[in-house]
Amino acid sequence: MTQDNRLSGGQIDRTKTLNFKFDNRSYAAHPGDTLASALLANGVRLMGRSFKYHRPRGVLTAGSEEPNAIVELRSGDRQEPNTRATTIEMFDGLEARSQNRWPSLKFDALAINDRFSNFLSAGFYYKTFMWPAAFWEKLYEPMIRRAAGLGSLSMQEDPDEYDKGFRHCDLLIIGAGPSGLAAALTAGRAGSDVILADEDFALGGRLNSETFTLNDRPADEWVAQTVAELSAMPNVRLMPRTTVIGAFDHGIYGAVERTGDHLATLPSGKPRQILWRIYSQRALLCAGATERPIAFENNDRPGVMLASALRTYANRFATTAAQRVAIFTNNDDGHRTAADLHNKGVKIAAVVDVRPDVPINYDYEVLAGAQVVDTKGRLGLSFVEVKLADGSKRTLDCGALGVSGGWNPNVHLTCHQRGRPIWNEDLAAFVPGADLPPGLTVAGAANGMMSTHGALQSGAQAAVEALELGGALPDLPKAEDAQVSQTPYWYVPGCARAWLDQQNDVTVKDVKLSHQEGFRSVEHLKRYTTLGMATDQGKTSNMGGLAIMAELAGKSIPETGTTIFRPPYTPVSIGTLAGRMKGQEFHPTRLTPSHYWAKERGAVFVEVGNWLRAQWFPLPGEMHWRESVDREVRQTRASVGVCDCTTLGKIDVQGTDAADFLNRIYCNGFAKLAVGKTRYGLMLREDGIAMDDGTAGRMAEDHFVVTTTTANAVKVYQHMEFVRQCLFPDMDVQLISTTEAWAQYAVAGPNSRKLLQKIVDPEFDISNQGFPFMACANITVCGGLRARLFRISFSGELAFEIAVPSRYGDALMRRLMQEGEEFNVVPYGTEALGVMRIEKGHAAGNELNGTTTALNLGMGRMVSKKKDSIGSTLSEREGLNEADALNMVGVKPVNSEDKITAGAHLMDASGPVDAAHDQGYITSAAFSPSLDSHIGLGFLKNGGDRQGEKMRLVSPLTDLTVEVEIVSAHFVDPEGERLRA
Amino acid sequence: MRYSGFKVIQQALTGHKGWKPAWRDLELKPHYDIVIIGGGGHGLATAHYLAKIYGHHKVAVIEKGWIGGGNVGRNTTIIRSNYLLDGNEPFYEFSLKLWEGLEQDVNYNAMVSQRGIINLIHTDAQRDAFTRRGNAMILNGADAELLDADQVRREYPFLNFNDARFPIKGGLAQRRGGTVRHDAVAWGYARSADSFGVDIIQNCEVTGFRIEDGTCLGVETSKGFIGAGKVGCAVAGNSGRLMGMAGMRLPIESHVLQAFVSEGLKPVLPGVITFGAGHFYVSQSDKGGLVFGGDLDGYNSYAQRGNLPVVEDVCEGGMALMPMIGRARLLRMWGGIMDMSMDGSPIIDRTGIDGLYFNGGWCYGGFKATPASGYCFAHLLARDEPHPTATAYRFDRFRTGHMIDEKGMGNQPNLH
Amino acid sequence: MHDLVAITALGGSEPHVDTVGTVTCTEVPKVALASVAARAGREAEARKALEKLIGASAPDVGQFGGDVVSAFWTGPDQWMVEAPFDTHEELAHPTKDCVGHTASVSEQTDAWTRFDLEGTDVRAALELLCNLNCQKMGAGETARTSIHHLGCFVLCRSTGLFSLYGPRSSAGSLHHAIVAAMKSAL
């Protein structure tokens, strides 16, 4: 198809032709086109369907405010719904499809809704679909959901990469129109660090759309020369294709740079878009203004456009929407469009101006004091009906109608910190108010400076003020300085189905109904009618609705209020906001020192927070994980096993007050712990609830090594720093995390000492006498490598934990395996670790669940009353010390075949099973190879006194009821003889 | 006027001339039996149940702005009763049952949609905890279902089952959970309360309480003094400020929670999903927008707006869970004020001042609680004793050590 | 002399090297680290002792300095001492000997993994990694910041050479983030 609607001139590169497809039909375009301009050039006006009534829709604007021409861009896993044709930069091979229509754009079955529109008035659904109650989910809602929605997702993973970055500047200039360019020139020449961002791919803003001159030369010459000067400045960064989406606290702006959307395919490793966090000392909003429409009957037909958009398409994109065009305006700007189109050879059917006193024009007809009262044409405009000043009607034959209701300053970012714009009578529009985001100022049309001269001057002036630059303004080009005043004209009297929000199908009638039913505040209006809730965020519709509501309420517009704008300025791809943190990179992965060795051993890994830990080490022939885990447990208890426990938090606590400090941190005493000894410690939160537990080894008078659980390492460190800096600032204590510095392995089992003796250097006596239970020391291994040794046991066996610098952890593990062969050493993972600690009755994360006290955990007596420690006071509250408080207990099935389920609840042996009779719950459960039975730990009301009691364990969720016996939590070696062996 | 399909057709044929305002526009009376401060979901629901269940008609709801303009108008519309603790579960299950009959009760279609909610499981410890919770739900008469990974996959094949950093190992489902058209809840309760003669007064801001020897006699407002037999406060987000006027310090911090809506999309999400390994939960509205949210910004704020780091954090969670939404666009974001209590659970209780009652501290769980909160607050106001399902929501539970701490985070509100 | 063989944070026996465009990212395992934190009331003595150790004045906020043994500021009255691994593997000992009871010392060598980014356009990659204004960072400046959700130290050794210290256990994730940023920016 040929580009019948191409005009002369413009900023497109006719030397190259790009081919693209819309709804599977091929068309030609040129570099510099947008999808919308290319479609218009090819004579395509129908581009979409509206949300509710599925009315035919054509392009309304030439920018990011577009409500109508939204399409599905690209295909396959790159399909991008709801993309504005007006902002899609043309590339060769572009594919787009219209959306929200079936079976086709020209014939859309759901257009039937339009016939019944009278029954689908605003908020109708709140009043019906209530009977029968059950029908909502089954019938009505699915119906509504299917009809609703716009574009569709590919349902496949987005294959593209996204980046995020940070940039810093003295002045961020938002918008590269006349005021933005003048500001950049001023600040740039003064040597300030400047970022100039514009959402368009061509800098220049409105100057690209106008025919008037700067210094008596075409405006684009000045733009080109200015951009050239700016890009030569090392202190100025030009960011085209970059939308500043939000003004956040303290001068931080979010900006999305579309680095790849204009390319057919992305170079490898390059992102599709980048989210920039711009840290600005000052910011200047030069976002220009948006033309507003006038509402009249059937003003939504394809071909009805904003007059300024027609002008942009003609002047910048060398395109007209039709060969015969009419203009409907209430201000002089509309006439400018007529003149430009006429000069490009487009036939002007007439200019319809609501003002009675407008000069006639000799090139084309001007109908003063007239209004457009209706339009005709099935899938696009063919006629407009005009009511003339004398009341008579006249029909104009035209394929496009340019509508101009005046201009609204783009104040959006000024509202992002809840600032309210103020009403300007001369412009009959909202302009930025006084309460702007700190550091932000506004210039140009965004600040109500509608003339080009005003824009240039105010931009330069604003830069000078923002940066407190001395001296005069740079020489700015001579430009038009037409006085702009706008008299409000929102809708043609008597219209009803006159569209305000063209995407959501909100008409003047709907606003009237909203008022009639008492939804009169702006917020109620928006919510009740969905006005301004569409993907264009009401950029072209909110004002009209507000004005009509004001009129109905007999109030002024400012009295009626304004809806405040929130980020983002235009919608942002969720992928962009996520950046690289997705898939495996969602969170950093922490690997243990023995990870690579474990991988060679074919370990199965499990996520523990950000850590990857070996869960078990399957051997060939083992079919089920239980086989591996049972073996690891049996072998460890029978001989010796090794487990990487590096993930436990380690904190070096040093200083002359270190012992005293630990006394405050732990609820039990530490002051008297001897050097060379380790002690178990329980940490409470200030509210008296158990926070974390671990051991603290005293390496020297003034040096402790504290361990925390893997999960709480960070939290505990923070807490310790809080206590150190905020509560006891004069204590001589220094803290530093050494979690990653040391590879730490548990060596457990009756032969653990024998194994260690083979690697610990001979000068260190680790016999039971020389190195008894709970001893700790700095030693050397394997011929002089510094190491730390602790005789502590989580498994209940004779056990040690040995630590060496992390880089040697891999080698040490291999050495232990090799030296341990004679003992049939076994590596064990987190599952076996868990089984053994349950067998031993050690509390862990499932028991320290943030609601349990020392009393619940069976350590009530540990809470020293003789000293001040965090949480000791509030732990005394009666609610935490009731007679039937939960106590930790062991649970065994009466029939050893039966399974214990963590999360099951305990009920009396007989009687009802319900919440009122709930006695407790299971926190941890496992199969115990040592007892050859399932076992569990849990909390039971007054459990301390209920050993031997038979109860029912119920899990209705998993459909299980088991008869169980309450036993001691210490299933294995309750006297602790093994670990002292 | 009763709403019905028939009414809609009849009005359509007569040019919609007959629709009346959903609630009357009224002048204040000098005195009411009960004045409810706060024209949000909870306040309006309280008025509805006071009138309909407890027969109190001399009731006013006063609202400093427009009704429904607070958190009931800005939330992620989720309803559920998947709580763990005895102090909570019966209350939230009561609320869910009230949701199930809401439309017929108030004759307004709030689009209560029991499309189901799934809390995803990523670790064995999480499965244990969710098993305990699911059992607690069932023991309290609610519904719960434990799903394995394959069952989740069958319902949500597009979740990240391929290269997830934290693989999905299952989920805890509550089929009766779902979503509700949030604005309609406020409007429906308002219209119903109005029909029972309750006065709804908008743009009427409380400036103080009139308290004489330990008794509250009424409230000073921007429209003058209003005498009241009893005053009930339900001003989510402003509890601290309001009760401060009565000289009270609360176990509450006000924080900002952001929420997000995407552009309209054809249906992809049948129900509600909560990501168990990141801060992200999502559903899809009937209009097609993905409605999603995550964690608090984390700092005290009354600004009703948040900052980028949390926006990014939430979207990272979204992409980690559903890599297919990369090209869907975030359309709107907003921040609401959450009255975060010290144990993450609410307060519905008398105050130390006779005639002054408090309802607040809903954290970010207030919306789903709206019907039960209104019902129980009405019960407390009418009978001067707590409703059986809300006996634990007392001010003094922190003093006595009877906290209701679902998450086990202790006295740090921004962690709940 | 012990006979255990070390591996690098990325799990190799040799350091990992990646080059994209003009920038090279090199894994640097041959460095020893020890933290120094002044004891309460003995800050001045600790500074003096540290000066002896590094042969330069104790680095001020956000600075680093020294010679073969150098130090960078990590917090109020806290520093990280840095030295070549081969000659100073047990750096914590001489450091402790030097500061005595004026400061607490902890071995930090393997708590960290180091990557050196070198090349003319190195800053283009850095602005995708961290929020520091690296354009303005001068030689001798250091700061701790967050990279890919990891707490890292950034040291500007010269306009074209930056050292990044990140947590050793996350070396793989950090390395992935750095290389991805290089590919994207260069």
Added chain:
Amino acid sequence: MIIHHPLLGPRDSSEFVYLGDASLIDRPDWQDDDAVTAFHDYAYLRDNPAGLHRELWFHEGGDRSWLVVTRNTVTHEITGVELARDVARAQGRSK
């Protein structure tokens, strides 16, 4: 948000971890009669002002200092930042 760290200058708030009201520095004496009440008020009651708020932030991603930040909870404007340790000492806290 940007917090002007007294030592490090402007730093992005995302490097910090928030705790809450700076009154958490004023930990009661465990030996006071009615210490339980004092600790209850300390641990659970808040002024929660709409306006200036002194609050504790921890520079987790930085120098590990606890800071007392004076911030307006309505505008987010930050008008003061001090090292919590100095504040604690000034309020008479010691060992």
